[in-house]
Amino acid sequence: MAENKAAVRDLTVKEGFQLSKFLVKWEMILVYILILINLILAVARPGLYFNIGTIQSIIQSGLDLSPMVMGMVFVLMLGDIDVSIASNMVLSGMTTGLLYQNGTPGIVAVLAGILTGAVCGAFNGVLVGYVKMPAVIVTISTSMLFRGIVEIILDVNSLKNFPAFYNAIGWRNWWIFPICMVLYIIITVIFYFILHRSTFGRKLYIVGNNPVTAQYSGIRVERVKLIVFILMGVMAGIGSIFFVGRMGGGLSSSMGTGYEMDTIAICVLGGVSTNGGKGKVYGPFISTFIMAFLLYTLGLIGVDANTRKIVTGIVLLIAVLIPSVNRQLIADVKLKVLYKNNKNIEALNVKTAAEVKELKAEIARLRKSGDPDGKIRKAEERIVSLQNTCKEKTAQMKAELEENARKNKERFS
Amino acid sequence: MKKVFGYRNIGLVFGLIGLMILAGIITPSMFSLNTIISMLRNNAVYVFLAMGMMVVLVTGGIDLSVGSILALSGVVCTSLMSSHMEIPNFVWVLLSLVIGIICGAFNGFVVGYLKVVPMIATLGTMYIYRGFAFLLSGGNWWFPHQISEGYQAWAGKQILGVPSILWIAAVVFLTAYWYLSYRTTGRRIYAIGTNVESAKVAGIKEARVRFLAFVICGALAGISGMLYTANYAMCTYTIGDGYELQAIAICILGGVSITGGRGTVDGVFIGWLMMSVITQFISLLPGLSVWQKALQGAIIIAAVFLNIAMARSSEKRFLKERGALL
Structure with a gap:
């Protein structure tokens, strides 16, 4: 009889689908929050809300940092942090702008920009992974370094020439969907497959939970860190396209300050733990939209940009506090x-x-x-x-x- | 002699001396008494932020909200002062301290008692305090003619040829040294940073110590806000933007470990001197002022790299010695 057999450990960890558990998942709570914000907006400004143009512009305004959110999910997953991404983004944007201004074909210039981001990311990655310096220190100093380089080269000038599709990403729609949203969904799907459907993704979880265990079980932690930071750099390079497009095709050295903090805030709100090893791709995906809608709604109510910062801070604090309210x-x-x-x-x-x-x-x-x-x-x-x-x-x-x-x-x- | 070379921060001292010699050769104008005093005065605000930051870093935390606390206390003090000139000026010092303590206590409560990761908690409060600073300032600027002489004297009054802000900074340094080296509560901060578990077993209340560290950091950031506005005789809600990173950079230069447990007041002092010399040096070189940020970043990376390399080599030496004994 089956009961008399010695208990064999069942290694197929597959829980059955439980509706009651699914409904209180953090990602579902995020969806509820998003719906709630939408309802408030719909009730407060029905004339504005039931208009496809408004929704499109909300999404466009909130998605200029979206590629970096996905990169940051991976970095946070390792238990590291990257605060140099805003500087990195401006640096790669500058590379593209300078090359394009001097007559390089658009696609080459864009690739060069993304490559710049990757090189910057690799620099961080080597210092964090192989030299084993704390990620906070490395990225704080490289954020000064990268922005410093931009300041040296651009000084007080600004770049105005960028490929034409930049503008389209920031402002145009494809049928009824904003182009940036379509691109963001594609990016998210790619990252979903990397994180949740590949061995590399599983390695990330293991490294984030316990780097020492990961090392002993044969994962090359240094290389994983390097790859993740390069990926982050690439996403910062792609982020520069979204960002410059949204800024109307102009770039100066002081732009984009504080974007690293906004990105981290979105990731944390999306349920990614800064201690590493915890988080999903779709959480931050939803919370990107939450932030976009929240900030726009506050703007409509008449709250100005700086006061909205208070709300961002409070939302961030509440988001990290909720999981810590447990039985203990x-x-x-x-x-x-x-x-x-x-x-x-x-x-x-x-x-x-x-x-x-x-x-x-x-x-x-x-x-x-x-x-x-x-x-x-x-x-x-x-x-x-x-x-x-x-x-x-x-x-x-x-x-x-x-x-x-x-x-x-x-x-x- | 042996004692001199056994000094923990000897590498830093040599670095500082080398940097000063280099600066002295290239820009001799740097070492007149006036330049030195003005250099120290311009960087005096960082003393308070870096000291507070050090206390938090030693417990293994980090406080990203100090720049915003500086702005908040600066805005509150300046706005009230410009409309109530009759109130004696020491009130503003106390008020800035109180604001700093409240902000720090909130940080400490969230980190210590609610057990939120310090970086995220202070990231949130960084937004919140900066937002409040804007709300209370209403986006206004305050200029020198709105700031009374007595208020400015807190930073600029010459006592024995040295501006008072430097005297206050010196007092802070000495107090911090005394507190962290000789007081029980000060030693507890190190205990928590070195090993939380053993500190708990020894009967130290972790939450309370973390709370205390953030309160100290907040109080120092608060008073630095008042002194900032007194020193530069101007104020708006964007002051102190990015100062938290500067403060962390000074601490790192001074050999404070970001993972907690390690860091000395004299190390931070040398780190602060180094950062001041670097900044001043770069600003004196013609046409190099745009290089400031990049060079600072590069120097910090190099310093931390050296720090880690030295720590590792000494560890290796230690292991070798033990191996020889066995």
Whole structure:
């Protein structure tokens, strides 16, 4: 018989689809938030909302940093961070602009720009992966370095000549969809397959969860880090296309400051843990749109750009706080507030609650089977008596505690 | 002699001396007394930010919101001062401290008690405080004629030929040294940064120490906001943008470990001197002012690289010595 066999560990970790679990997933919560924001917008400005042009322009305005979000997901997945992406983006945009201005064909100039991003990313990656410097320090200094290079070359000038399709990405639509959104969906699908459907993606999770284990299980952690940072650089290069297109085809050295923080904020809101090893591609995908809609809605209500920063900050804080509100925290708070820091009282209450729960489950079962013996009433009486004894004992213990405290005070005063 | 070379920050000192010799040869004008004092005065604000940042870095955290706290306290103090000139000026120092402490306490609460990763928590509060600074300033600028003499004197009054902001900075340095080396709470900060688990076993309350570190950092950032506006006699809500990175850079130059547990007040002092000399040196070279950011970035990378290389080689030497013993 199957039951008598020695338990073989089932390595196929496949949970069945559970609707109740699916509905409270973080990504689903993000969807609810997105819908909520949409509803608010629809109610507050129906004339504006039910107009395809508005929706298109909201999406276009929010997606100028979208490629970098995907790159950042990978970097955060490793437990690292990259704050040099905004500078990297401006540097690769500048490369494209300079080459294009001097008569290089558009496609070559764009590829050169993306290559610049990749080289910058590789620089970060070597320092983080092989030299083993902390990612924060490396990328803070390279963010100064890259922007410094842009300042040296551009000084106070700005670049005006960019390939024509830049403008299309920032402002045009393909049928009813904004072009940038179509591109973003394509990028997301590619990254989805890399992260969730390839061995490289699994390696990322392992490295993020525990680099030492990863090293011992034969993953070349240094190389994985280097590849991820190069990928981040490439995405920053692609991001420069979106960004410059959105900026109307102009670029100067002071542009795009703070984009690295916005990108990280979107990733964190999307459920990617900054400790590494946790997160999905579709979470940040949804939260990009949340940010776009949220900022636009606030703008419509009449909140100005700088005050919107407060909202960004608060949203970010709440997003990181929600997962940390768990059972342990609630138990700790209860222990402090209700049980006067006494573990005995806590244990008594927890035990009683468990017993009561069991009895209630039994009552429900009895009700179903239509039991006429009066067992239900007995169980109910038992619950009441249990609760009463628990209350009495708690009160007694608390009184004892107070008594002890008073005595101690008297003794030592 | 041995003691001199056994000094932890000896590499930094040599770096500083080398840099000064180089600067002295190329731009001799740098070493007049006036230039030095003005150089130190211009960089004095970083002392407060870097000291606070060091305390947080030692616990293993990071505080990205110091630049925004600086702006918030600067805006509040300046705006109130320009409309209430009759209030004595020491009130603004206290007010800036209080603002800093409140902001820092919020950071500390979120990091210490709610257990949010410091980088993300302070990233969020960085936005929030900067936003409040804008709200309270209403986007206005304050110019020297709106800022009273007495207020400016907190930074600019000459005492024995040295501006008062430098005296305050010196006091902060000495207090920090005394506090971190000789006080129980100061040592606890190092204990938490070195090894959280063993510190907990030893009975140190982790949350409380982290909270305290952020409060110290916030208070110093708050007072630096008031001193910034007094020093430059101008204020708007964008002041101190990016200063958090500068402060971190100074700490890193000064040998503070970003993973916690390591970092000394004298190291940060040397790091601060180095950063000031670099900035001043570059600004004195003709046509090189656009190079400032790139050079700073490159120098920090090089410094950290050297730091790590030296630490590794000493570790190797240590292992070799042990091997010889066995």
